[in-house]
Amino acid sequence: MAPGAFDSKGKLETAIAETVVKFPRPAEVDKFTYGTAGFRTKGDWLDHVMYGMGLLAGLRSRKVNGQTIGVMITASHNKAEDNGVKLVDPMGEMLETDWESWATAIVNGHSPEETVKAYGDVLQKYNIDQDKPANVIYARDTRPSGARLVKALEAGLKATNVTYKDFGILTTPQLHYLVRATNTQDDKNPYGEVSEAGYYKKLGAAFSAAMKNVKSNSPVTVDCANGVGAPKLKEMLKYLPSEKESGLKINIVNDRIEQAEVLNKDCGADYVKTQQKVPQGFDGKNYDRWCSFDGDADRIVYYFNDEGPVFRLLDGDRIATLAATFLGELVKKCDFEEKLELGVVQTAYANGASSKYITDVLQLQSEFTETGVKNLHHVAARYDIGVYFEANGHGTVLFSKKALDTIWKKEPQSPAQLENLEALRAATELINQTVGDAISDFLLVEAILAHEQFTVREWLGMYTDKPNKLAKQVVPQRDEYKTVPKTAEQKLQSPEGLQDKIDTEVAKYREGRCFVRASGTEDAVRIYGEALSSYDVDHMVRAVADLIEIRSGRRG
Numbered sequence: 001m002a003p004g005a006f007d008s009k010g011k012l013e014t015a016i017a018e019t020v021v022k023f024p025r026p027a028e029v030d031k032f033t034y035g036t037a038g039f040r041t042k043g044d045w046l047d048h049v050m051y052g053m054g055l056l057a058g059l060r061s062r063k064v065n066g067q068t069i070g071v072m073i074t075a076s077h078n079k080a081e082d083n084g085v086k087l088v089d090p091m092g093e094m095l096e097t098d099w100e101s102w103a104t105a106i107v108n109g110h111s112p113e114e115t116v117k118a119y120g121d122v123l124q125k126y127n128i129d130q131d132k133p134a135n136v137i138y139a140r141d142t143r144p145s146g147a148r149l150v151k152a153l154e155a156g157l158k159a160t161n162v163t164y165k166d167f168g169i170l171t172t173p174q175l176h177y178l179v180r181a182t183n184t185q186d187d188k189n190p191y192g193e194v195s196e197a198g199y200y201k202k203l204g205a206a207f208s209a210a211m212k213n214v215k216s217n218s219p220v221t222v223d224c225a226n227g228v229g230a231p232k233l234k235e236m237l238k239y240l241p242s243e244k245e246s247g248l249k250i251n252i253v254n255d256r257i258e259q260a261e262v263l264n265k266d267c268g269a270d271y272v273k274t275q276q277k278v279p280q281g282f283d284g285k286n287y288d289r290w291c292s293f294d295g296d297a298d299r300i301v302y303y304f305n306d307e308g309p310v311f312r313l314l315d316g317d318r319i320a321t322l323a324a325t326f327l328g329e330l331v332k333k334c335d336f337e338e339k340l341e342l343g344v345v346q347t348a349y350a351n352g353a354s355s356k357y358i359t360d361v362l363q364l365q366s367e368f369t370e371t372g373v374k375n376l377h378h379v380a381a382r383y384d385i386g387v388y389f390e391a392n393g394h395g396t397v398l399f400s401k402k403a404l405d406t407i408w409k410k411e412p413q414s415p416a417q418l419e420n421l422e423a424l425r426a427a428t429e430l431i432n433q434t435v436g437d438a439i440s441d442f443l444l445v446e447a448i449l450a451h452e453q454f455t456v457r458e459w460l461g462m463y464t465d466k467p468n469k470l471a472k473q474v475v476p477q478r479d480e481y482k483t484v485p486k487t488a489e490q491k492l493q494s495p496e497g498l499q500d501k502i503d504t505e506v507a508k509y510r511e512g513r514c515f516v517r518a519s520g521t522e523d524a525v526r527i528y529g530e531a532l533s534s535y536d537v538d539h540m541v542r543a544v545a546d547l548i549e550i551r552s553g554r555r556g
């Protein structure tokens with residue numbers, strides 16, 4: 001693109017070149033990469049990236065005809081000193097995959113000229129008219145570096161004439177909600193009011209409707225990971241039916257957001273899931289129902305102590321099967337003229353017993369995708385009602401337009417059918433349609449448990465998990481480990497010959513399943529295994545880890 005050709009006034013290139021220098025690249029980082037979770041690293045190193053994301057968010061908005069794009073500043077379950085950023089597309093979904101490489105390009109310029117060039121490349125590639133309006137909204141979690149990083153983001157937005165609004169501190173799913181609400185506010189069916197309060201109102205009304213004919217029978221405690229989920233859940237409580245009305249007592253622990261260093265420390269959904277342990281601050285008796293959010297409140301897992309005490313986790317697989325059971329039953333009872341197709345989407349890390357339960361007991365479609373919620377989201381969107389969850393507790397339920405039309409236009413044939421229809425309608429409003437949302441998922445689970453009159457024991461008793469193990473092995477070059485497409489990452493195509501060796505090993509174990517893939521977020525490969533007994537699983541996973549180690553050793 002010729003110099004001075006970015007906009008009609010010819011001033012844009014200078015504006016970018018003059019402001020980007022205020023946010024220099026940190027010497028510590030060779031290359032930033034927009035991965036599954038956007039950019040994520042130490043908060044101190046992110047000013048330059050944040051400036052670049054201001055540029056890209058504006059470009060993206062102009063590309064989609066001025067619709068509002070979201071920018072979320074968070075590092076989720078990671079340490080307090082880390083931070084990160086990701087862009088949110090107009091309907092509240094993750095940034096389109098094709099744009100991830102532009103994100104990487106625009107933040108990796110080594111000089112102002114290179115940043116200007118990257119900007120120009122995007123303009124040219126998508127034939128974007130720089131003179132058209134652009135709109136961006138943003139929010140951040142409770143991390144101390146967030147306020148400073150916002151300044152860098154704003155500099156990028158200002159330099160390129162973007163209209164923007166700061167929503168302050170929010171959970172990640174709240175920002176996704178706001179993006180969708182903003183872009184649908186003039187539609188026949190707006191997603192919700194464009195304000196934080198609008199989010200609580202929508203969920204509060206839906207939860208009240210879902211609980212209209214039922215009562216919860218036991219209290220629940222929520223570990224908020226000392227993150228943004230704590231103040232936001234407290235705010236949410238103000239919009240929920242009283243304890244007397246719903247029977248539900250909600251206790252909140254790990255809510256110390258003013259103490260930055262305790263964020264996600266020995267608590268939160270990621271800690272509980274990966275350590276298979278109760279969080280710091282747990283004081284539950286056996287069978288008390290607890291759950292944990294992660295640091296930006298887009299994941300949730302439940303758990304309790306069984307007799308022993310033995311720790312029992314009710315993870316994303318359990319939430320997916322619970323939701324699919326409940327929604328499947330309601331759909332059947334509502335007896336719609338049009339058939340609604342319900343499907344459950346998981347990754348290969350889902351426990352095999354949950355997948356078997358979905359197909360054999362619930363008789364629903366079960367599908368597997370590659371790791372990463374955006375992959376699950378897209379496949380779930382193909383169903384009328386698509387339930388998706390990663391085992392780690394990130395997930396939601398998507399309703400297609402056909403499903404919503406069918407559910408809302410149905411004339412109930414009996415009082416009982418009306419009740420079921422009301423519960424289903426409430427679910428469509430209660431469940432965040434944009435992304436996994438700990439607050440929304442929490443209210444959904446609580447409503448379902450009340451409907452089914454389930455205790456944690458009964459919930460756990462739906463099926464028995466297969467003994468399993470998730471291990472991690474550091475390797476010299478993880479990108480050598482490539483999987484065969486369309487196998488949900490369960491077969492390696494390289495390193496050559498390794499998959500055959502793994503197959504030979506796994507065949508020795510009864511009902512063995514084991515796969516190896518490169519992590520997308522850590523410098524390691526993951527090994528996941530399941531078999532009939534824990535003893536077998538341990539052996540099998542160790543044997544497969546040995547195969548990798550021998551290989552790595554040879555590389556030497």
Ligand SMILES: CC(=O)N[C@H]1[C@@H](OP(=O)(O)O)O[C@H](CO)[C@@H](O)[C@@H]1O
Nearest residue numbers: 036349372373390392519520521522
């Ligand atoms: C086995 C596992 O839990 N993998 C996680 C982890 O991805 P890896 O690519 O496996 O590092 O982080 C992702 C982003 O948070 C999350 O989506 C995914 O579920």
Ligand SMILES: [Mg+2]
Nearest residue numbers: 076294296298
């Ligand atoms: Mg998160």
